[in-house]
Amino acid sequence: MVQVNGNYLKLKAGYLFPEIGRRVKTFAAANPDAALIRLGIGDVTEPLPEACREAMKTAIDEMGTAEGFHGYGPEQGYGWLRDAIARHDFQARGCDISAEEIFVSDGSKCDSSNILDILGAGNKIAVTDPVYPVYVDSNVMAGRTGEAGDEGRYAGLTYLPISADNSFAAEIPSEPVDLIYLCFPNNPTGAVATKDQLKHWVDYARANGSLILFDAAYEAFIQDPSLPHSIFEIEGARDCAIEFRSFSKNAGFTGTRCALTVVPKGLRGKTANGESVELWGLWNRRQSTKFNGVSYIIQRGAEAVYSDAGQKEVKDLVAFYMENAAIIRRELSTAGLTVYGGEHAPYVWIKTPEGMDSWGFFDHLLNKANVVGTPGSGFGAAGEGYFRISAFNSRSNVDTAMARIKAL
Numbered sequence: 001m002v003q004v005n006g007n008y009l010k011l012k013a014g015y016l017f018p019e020i021g022r023r024v025k026t027f028a029a030a031n032p033d034a035a036l037i038r039l040g041i042g043d044v045t046e047p048l049p050e051a052c053r054e055a056m057k058t059a060i061d062e063m064g065t066a067e068g069f070h071g072y073g074p075e076q077g078y079g080w081l082r083d084a085i086a087r088h089d090f091q092a093r094g095c096d097i098s099a100e101e102i103f104v105s106d107g108s109k110c111d112s113s114n115i116l117d118i119l120g121a122g123n124k125i126a127v128t129d130p131v132y133p134v135y136v137d138s139n140v141m142a143g144r145t146g147e148a149g150d151e152g153r154y155a156g157l158t159y160l161p162i163s164a165d166n167s168f169a170a171e172i173p174s175e176p177v178d179l180i181y182l183c184f185p186n187n188p189t190g191a192v193a194t195k196d197q198l199k200h201w202v203d204y205a206r207a208n209g210s211l212i213l214f215d216a217a218y219e220a221f222i223q224d225p226s227l228p229h230s231i232f233e234i235e236g237a238r239d240c241a242i243e244f245r246s247f248s249k250n251a252g253f254t255g256t257r258c259a260l261t262v263v264p265k266g267l268r269g270k271t272a273n274g275e276s277v278e279l280w281g282l283w284n285r286r287q288s289t290k291f292n293g294v295s296y297i298i299q300r301g302a303e304a305v306y307s308d309a310g311q312k313e314v315k316d317l318v319a320f321y322m323e324n325a326a327i328i329r330r331e332l333s334t335a336g337l338t339v340y341g342g343e344h345a346p347y348v349w350i351k352t353p354e355g356m357d358s359w360g361f362f363d364h365l366l367n368k369a370n371v372v373g374t375p376g377s378g379f380g381a382a383g384e385g386y387f388r389i390s391a392f393n394s395r396s397n398v399d400t401a402m403a404r405i406k407a408l
């Protein structure tokens with residue numbers, strides 16, 4: 001009989017969203033008239049920008065002509081999109097990143113998992129706790145961890161707790177690590193990092209020969225112009241970091257799918273024998289072999305994000321969600337809850353009320369306000385006692401949900 005990848009059997013997560021689904025289903029069956037409002041998920045709700053849709057329609061029509069037809073494209077993405085990304089997202093912010101260093105993909109979820117293909121099995125890996133679960137689960141699947149313990153933490157991983165006690169800023173690990181996942185603005189806590197904080201990580205990584213995997217999927221939500229959008233705004237980051245970006249949250253591409261990974265030329269790792277190897281070449285080889293590129297139509301849609309009309313629409317979308325976040329913060333604070341995040345990120349991270357753990361607060365909101373959020377403990381043991389509310393929703397849903405919670 002064929003052997004399965006036994007690492008999958010170690011997976012504990014996959015527990016969070018199914019368990020939320022189970023509790024919501026039970027509640028809905030018992031209360032068929034309840035109008036549930038879901039503020040739990042990280043999916044966007046507003047329509048695709050017109051500039052993107054128009055560009056995609058034009059691209060579809062082009063595809064219907066012999067001259068304009070596009071078959072397989074470059075696995076790394078079309079040059080015109082890579083150019084636009086390098087110019088607008090990086091060079092305009094003073095980052096020394098070229099188009100050749102941009103790899104267009106169908107998602108930063110895939111890229112942040114697939115990157116393990118080019119990294120060795122012996123690396124010591126650090127993740128924050130709580131964390132975007134994909135970083136942990138992809139390492140479990142790849143056999144880079146041991147079994148999970150009682151708290152759901154996997155043997156072999158270094159967990160860096162983030163909570164109100166350290167202002168949601170992970171401390172530099174006391175033991176040396178090779179690979180560090182950082183996500184700013186942060187999912188789930190909504191925290192952001194200053195340049196000084198990132199510099200600290202870059203200095204650590206350079207001193208230890210570590211690699212930072214920097215997830216900037218939410219960079220568009222940063223409101224304070226002094227905060228960095230990219231790790232490459234930090235001097236020295238080209239020698240120690242890879243960055244993931246996405247069109248999912250700024251331009252509503254969660255269903256359309258387009259993202260990118262930046263791998264600087266000259267960034268190096270070593271083989272088991274100590275030989276130095278450039279990571280760009282390995283990632284290029286990996287993508288060329290296992291990926292056939294994002295559709296021409298979607299890449300034209302992504303390119304339109306950088307047009308004047310596209311930039312305005314994306315700015316308006318972000319402003320809309322951030323207004324939701326401001327309403328959530330304001331109303332929940334008025335209701336007596338302690339809130340974090342939501343100022344430079346579409347997530348508000350709430351301290352659960354005295355005497356209620358994350359799941360207790362979930363049940364309370366579900367039963368009493370018919371509002372669904374996400375228990376913080378689902379993102380890691382240190383998320384216990386917290387709760388995530390997403391700003392991705394219609395204004396009327398946010399207003400109604402807040403009024404219900406305030407009335408409790």
Ligand code: PLP
Nearest residue numbers: 042107108109187217246248259
């Ligand atoms: N990174 C983080 C931190 C996320 O929260 C998400 C989605 O929720 C992603 C990446 C996934 O992005 P994409 O849609 O590009 O795969």
